[in-house]
Amino acid sequence: MSAPKGQNYKFSPLPSKSSIRLLRILSGPSEQALRCSLEVVDLSDTPEPSYDCLSYTWGNPLYQKILPPQDGREITDERKFRIECDGLIICVAENLLEALSQLSRNGLESTSGPQRWRRQDRIWVDAICIHQEDMEERSSQVAMMERIYRQAQNVVVWLGPDDTLTELGIEVMQRLASVPPEKRELDLPDDLDNPEVYIGLGIPFCTPQDWLALATFLQRTWFSRVWVLQESFAARRIAVFCGTHILNWTDITAASKTLGDTGLGRLLRERVERVTTTVIEETRYVANTLNNLYIFEEIRENAHSLSLETLLQYSRYFGASNKMDHVYAVLGMWERGPRQQTSSDSITPQYTLRVEDVFAKAALVSIREMGDLNLLSLVESAPFRSAEMSSLPSWVPDYTTTPFTEPLRGNPRPAEDEARWNASAGLEWEELGALDLPLLPVRGIQVSTVTHRAATEAEIIDSHQEYTLLALLKHCLDAPSPYADPIDAWWRTLIKDTFQASPIGSREGIVEACRAFATLLTYWVWSLEMRISELGTPLTDTPFHQTLTKAYSHLHSLIVHLSPIDKTQAIPSWSSIRSNIKLGEANVSETFDQDYEHIASSFRLAYMGRRLFVTASGHQGIGPQALEKGDEVWVLGGARVPMVLRRVQEGMYGLVGEAYVHGIMEGEAVGEGKGRKIYLQ
Incomplete structure (x- = not known):
């Protein structure tokens, strides 16, 4: 993999496994061109190095389906924009350039709601601080990303630049965030244009344009990016930038709870259907954003009890430019139990592997962790698999696709004493030893x-x-x-x-x-x-x-x-x-x-x-x-x-x-049988 055209910065090898590079923005608020410097620090140093992490999306951060045609922008993930770093050139994508420019203009002191927030003078940015063309370094740095984000003073979320609806969308979001929890349980009229909705919630009336501005804000790409799961999970504090605005993360999650709990999110989805042409594709994102915000909070609230199976299932609701990241992006949130301490069950980022092999290994480790075969319920029917994953073993879920059906065993899986059925009652599950993947031995x-x-x-x-x-x-x-x-x-x-x-x-x-x-x-x-x-x-x-x-x-x-x-x-x-x-x-x-x-x-x-x-x-x-x-x-x-x-x-x-x-959901088909061993491929 070669460097982008025009980049001449020479990356020196990192001196230790716990070393990272940090970016210091040298240019001032009034300077047009960005000037930066990179320095190497060790995360194991005492005291720990002080820095922030930037969480952003490489490609287009905006949702443009509702914006007026004149506001359309072609923001790609192509690394063609040059910034000066230690006198040399590093090439970055446009959205990252805008994020760094905004942080440069903003300075170190900022106001976020009633709280004052001080940005660290050094920041970790994956596209710059990792030598992207060195696959070995890239794999090792990705493996320690949870630690990188956990030790940061702040995680700075960049949602993208302003558009013509940004200010209005944020205002509507803050109105919904102000609704107290007890009012979210009210039985409201099933109509966004009914004034009684807003009287019940205690907020100003929202016009159709207000709602479309909110949809445009909520459908920014960041909310659907798989890496943000780990980045927000590990954060000590989160500061959110959207163009020139600085937002409270709690406002965004509170607004999503209001939309979800009151049913207004469904009405918003229906409204977007009426103003976009590709109905199914466009409205899916409104629903996904609300669902994803719930997932953010679910992960933060259950930080020490999430199985790999659950984390992988959550990853299916998010997007990733590299399919392997549906696995690699959640590893930092997974606390391995005693059953996962053997080297055969280790999963570390290796971008030289095939996607199918990474998914199969992750599925196998999930099965061993849970001690059963209920992961098979998460495997989608063939018509709902991605065409690019046609060679995936039949027993392995396609983690690149959003689940279409509700698994019979429940999603997420219920506690053992709350499970609905047990068709295999009386038929023991056999512990899996060393396997010849992609074959999975089962008894049935x-x-x-x-x-x-x-x-x-x-x-x-x-x-x-x-x-x-x-x-x-x-x-x-x-x-x-x-x-x-x-x-x-x-x-x-x-x-x-x-x-x-x-x-x-x-x-x-x-x-x-x-x-x-x-x-x-x-x-x-x-x-x-x-x-x-x-x-x-x-x-x-x-x-x-x-x-x-x-x-x-x-x-x-x-x-x-x-x-x-x-x-x-x-x-x-x-x-x-x-x-x-x-x-x-x-x-x-x-x-x-x-x-x-x-x-x-x-x-x-x-x-x-x-x-x-x-x-x-x-x-x-x-x-x-x-x-x-x-x-x-x-x-x-x-x-x-x-x-x-x-x-x-x-x-x-x-x-x-x-x-x-019907009739065999409680072990009726097992009887005295011990079953026979077969293989799934």
Whole structure:
């Protein structure tokens, strides 16, 4: 790797493993060009060296989708801007140049809220203080970054330069930060333009422009950068710069809590949807920023109890220019326990390795740390993996992707006494010895083979294929079944036996959930009728109109067939469905009330990214979207939920994903079996 064009600074080797370079800004506030100097210090010296750390993003720090076209800027991570350092030239990216220039103009004395803050006269900046072209030095310095940030007097966060909405966005953020915790629990109107929202919160009214300015501020790149997890975690004190403004970190987190706790964050996301063109991609960042701010605080509050598995899962919500940093950026926050003291479980930054090997090693160490196989629940179905990670072992999560489905085992994993299921009860997990990666040995019991599968959630939403769910139920009724009541098993499977975020459990819970499920079926019929009506009459027939008409016919005939034999009443009669729809035509909320909201949420959380399937033994389940006929359902020792595996060759399998399988979630499939050893690749 060669230095940028124009850079002639000569880096001398660092004298010890605890040595770092520190940058001193020599230029004054009135100087146009930056002049700096580098000096070497040892972190082990007594007294410790005094310095600050700069936390920033290499690339474009701004969110420009809402800004007026004239405010657009091309800020790249290209190191083409020159600064003078000890009489020579070091090249840096534009955002770093602006950060150092602002610190130079600001001087050493600053005001942050009511507190005065003094910046140290030396600062550690990764792009300058690490010889970026020396891969060995880069790896060793990255390995000690947690210590570098922990020993700093301050972590200076640079969110980027001002834009035309910065001042307004910060003002709105500070309004939300001033809301006391007790007011965040109020039941507010579901409308950002309703004055009652602001009366309830006790803050000035926020206009549509105010909210868009806040969204622009919250979506600055820094909030989604994976290294900031460790940088903010290790900080003694945090000072936040945004252009010419100095902010309190606590204001930013308090504002995020107001948005999250009141539901205003969801309304803000919906507002951004209406003003941006690529809806799914753009609005994801609003949600991610709020989620990431919660993660910052979660990590700081639980500093000494975070497993590597949890930290790696958190890293998936952030971005990294180097994929390996999804692992390396969280290592400094991980406190290794007794099980992780062996050299075989050591993970140190090595940028010469393959990304797949780094991820596999991290997953293996996580499994050993937790002493079970529940990490397999975090593996995403193939359609949701990054295309660049196609050669990743099937049992290793793709840490570069944001999780799409809610893991059945919970996320983060619950305490042992709070776990919902234990499908492998009675089947011991075997401690892993030295392994020949990427193979993972497991012991398990094959339950059955997938014979049929239904539509995915996307297919149901896009082309109304709900009827495939009932078609599989009809198949179960026509074939041998392990269930006393296959219809009861069917609808409970579709919501993973969970209603209003709790196990269905008691008889009263079953009756309540069953009634709500009947409302869901009614809604499916009504929404299909509305869609067909919107597309026109048979005189203006189109292929898609014909597809929906056939779907409606299938749905009608299946309900007519299944309803009379349903003892649970989860499948209402066709006449009952039509009557309820007719009653609600004037006011849809009378038909699709709170029951619908609860059951729709239960179905969505269970089914998103998954699909219904039936096995040769008649078991019903919901499993990964990528499952196919011929895949096998297994219970693996150390995994609380069943897994769908795909045979590659005798004794060798690929992991397709986790599954809920009705009737075997509490060890029923294990019995007296000890299982057999197989390998996941």
